Amino acid sequence: MKILVIEDEPEMKELIRKFLQDEGYIVEEAGTFSSGLDKIVSYDYDCILLDIMLPDGNGLALLQKLKSIEKADSVIIISAKDSLDDKIKGLDLGADDYLTKPFHLAELNARIKSVIRRRRADNHQMLELENVKINIEERLALVNDGPVNLNRKEFDILVFLMMNKNRVTSKSAIAENIWGDYIDQANDFDFIYSQIKNLRKKLRNSDAMIDIDVVYGMGYKLIVK
Amino acid sequence: MKLINHTLTLLSAILFVLISLWAILFYYQVLKQVKKTIDEGLADYKIVVIDKLKDDSLIVEQDTFEENNYLIKRVDEKFALQVRDTYRDTVVFSNLKNKTYQTRLLTTAFVASNGKYYEMKLISHEIDKSKLIQKIATSLFWLYLLLFASSILVNNFVLKKTWEPFYQLLNYLNKFRLDRGAIPEPTKTKIEEFRMLNDSVTNLVRTNVDIFNNQKQFIENVAHELQTPLAIGINKLELFAGDEDLSKDQIQKLGAIIDTLRRLSGLNKSLLLFSKIENRQYIQVEQVYFDDVFSKIIQDFSDYTEYQDIKIEYQKEDSWVFKMNKDLAVILVMNLVKNAIFHNQRGGEVLVKLCSSSFTIENTSKESVKLDDKLFERFARNSTDIGSTGLGLAIVRAIADVSGLKLFYSFNGKHVFEVSEKR
Known part of the structure; x- marks a missing residue:
């Protein structure tokens, strides 16, 4: 699965690249509008992460270009600008999603996966891990x-x-x-724990081969038993 | 005191003094002229009388002015020769009128046809000085009134017109608000002073608006520029946290750093939101149904409130539909609800009451005293609350300001926030 990261900030680009490679994607990078355009025109990607503020042009123009040459690559806009206008414009131009910096890598990961899954129009494809299967569209979890x-x-x-x-x-x-975003001011996210606790119990009771570990002070980790 | 009245008062005072001085001068001038005329008359009369007295028999020496207006007294030659015609004021008693009156007296001497020398005194008709003064005073009073009336007219028409650029400028300055920042477009004026004033004010305003905008822009830029490094920092730490070699303790520390960075990022977002609200970037307005907004937000927070054992009660007494930006309405309600929940205590309560043109949110709190008015100011937070940015309520106020809403805080054992339509 090939992903193109168009981002002018070298560290950010490097970070995303490393993260996505860990996830098993093939990652290509572009740091400018022109090099991004070259890659978009020359190759096909499963997903393009597009920063709209590039030193030599607006990422939205790049998106327009992409659509005008009728490429079907999925596009996720990543922007430091939490601007509703840009968001609407981006989505209107055919972007699949819009993510505002700073974001969690986990969130980026989830968005990329959803976008790719949607793009395949393979709605019945299951998210699978060991003996657990999930049908997202039908909201079904099977063990x-x-x-x-x-x-x-x-x-x-x-x-x-x-x-x-x-x-x-x-x-x-x-x-x-x-x-949603508005919960981010909560002094502690411990209220999540009650949900996780129930989820773990249900997974155990149904003999799922996966479990959720509590990583104290950080969060949670889904592991294969 | 208004400028016009001020000039009017000053002008009338000056006029009064001037006219009074002028009146005195005028009186003496007139009196001098009157006397001169009378004296000339007396001189003529003298000639007539002397002519008449060529007939010696008519010369009768008298002590008082009787029916005649002259007295004749025999004098010796030597005395007569040194007499020059003299005119002076005198007071005469008239038997006829039975009163004394002011008059002019001519003293002269002549030699009659019989060769004898006589001294003659002639008097004129009455000079009524008081009548003269009265007449002059009356006419000058009318003159004064006339001048006063014309100065009112001048003030109202001429001065008002002249000072118009000034009043326009004043009007503009009265309405001026730095954050709205409109540069005045002064009306063209031929008067140099007003032109200079207009230029100075325009320059001053422009400089200030520029500085204000620059500062606003600066905050916005800083917030913007911070987003990327923050994102990098958070993400790097998240990646790092996935490292298998880390101990539990290290991961926990990493978590704390990430949380701090996230708070910083939240603060940043709030500042950006501020700029956007104050720059009026939320222009689109629509009918906002507050009932919908509340229902959704209360639902969104339900997991948190359940966990914290906070009871949210929503009383819908009426529905309120208000024309404003939808996003701002959501942020407004969310920040208030958030405020009521996060500053609450375990087992506390939040009461939301929606009326036809207002809503109130009441909450219990650890702080059981009325908070001061700085509540809605930026960073006016309770220092013990590490989690809050101190911007939530300031944002609420900014939204209320731009949306034509009134915000009111009171304390009745619970903290009560009321939002209503500004009338």
């Missing part, structure tokens, strides 16, 4: 092909953690993903 009854929050947490399996996922990343 050993038998349904597990999860509430909405538990299901969302499971999906998010499965997308970020074997990684420490911070409580705030989970909170933001499931509850």
Whole structure:
């Protein structure tokens, strides 16, 4: 799976590259508008991460170009600008998602996975790990092909953690993903714990081969038993 | 005192003094002229009388002015020759009128046809000085009134017109607000002083607006520029936290650093939001149904409130539909609800009451005293709260300001925040 990162900030680019490579993607990079354009025109990517503030041009123009040559690459805009206008413009131009800096890598990971999954129009594709299968569209969680009854929050947490399996996922990343941005001011995210606790219990009771580890002071980690 | 009245008062005072001085001068001038005329008359009369007295028999020496207006007294030659015609004021008693009156007296001497020398005194008709003064005073009073009236007219029409650029400038300055920052476009004026004033004020305002905008821009830029390094820092630490070799203790420390950076990032976002609200970048307005906004936000926070054992009660007495920016409405409600929840205590309560054109949010709190008015100022937070940015309520106020809403805080054992339509 090939991903193009168009980002002018070298450290940010490097960081995303490293993270995505760890996730098993093939990553290519571009630091400017022109080099980004070259790559977009010459190759196909499963997903393009596009910073809209580039030193030699606006990323939105790049997006326009991409659509005008009728490429079907998925695009996630990453921007330091939390601007509604840009967001609407970007999505109107055909971007698949819009992520505002700073973001959690876990969140980026989840968004990339969703975008790629959607792009394949393969709605029945399951998110699978060991004996656990998840159908996101139908909101179904199966262990050993038998349904597990999860509430909405538990299901969302499971999906998010499965997308970020074997990684420490911070409580705030989970909170933001499931509850939305506004929860970020909460003094502690311990309220997540009650949901996680129930989720773990349900996974254990259904003999799932996965478990959620508590990483004290950081967050949670979904592991294979 | 208004400028116009001030000039009017000053002008009338000056006019009064001037006219009074002028009146005195005028009176003496007139009196002098009157006397001169009378004296000329007396001189003519003298000739007539002397002519008449050529007939010696008519010369009768008298002591008082009777029916005649002259007295004749025999004098010796030597005396008569040194007499020059003299005119002076005198007071005469008239038997006829039975009163004394002022008059002019001519003293002269002549030699009659019989060769004898006589001294003759002639008097004129009455000079009524008091009448003269009265007449002059009356006419000058009317003159004064006329001048006063014309100065009112001059003030109202001429001065008002002249000072118009000044009043326009004043009006502009009255309405001027630095954060709205409109540069005045002064009306063209031919008067140099006003032109200079206009130029100075325009320059002053422009400089200040520039400085203000620069500072605002600076805050915005700083916040913007900080986002990327913050993102890098947070993400690097997140990657690092995935390192298998780290001890539990180290991971915990990493978590704490990440949390701190996240708070910094949150603060940054709030500052950016501020700039955007104050720069009026949320222009689109629509009908906002506060009922919907509340229902959603209370639902969003339900997990947190349940966990904290905080009871949220939502009383909808009426529905409130208000025309404002939807995003701002959501942020406004969210910040207030958030404030009520996060500054609450375990087992506390939040009461939201929605009325037809207002809503109130009441909450219990660890702080059981009325908070001071700085509540809505930036960073006016309780120093013990590490988690809060101290910007939440300031943002609420900024939103209320730009959206035409009124914000009110009171304390009745609970903290009460009320938002209502500004009338």
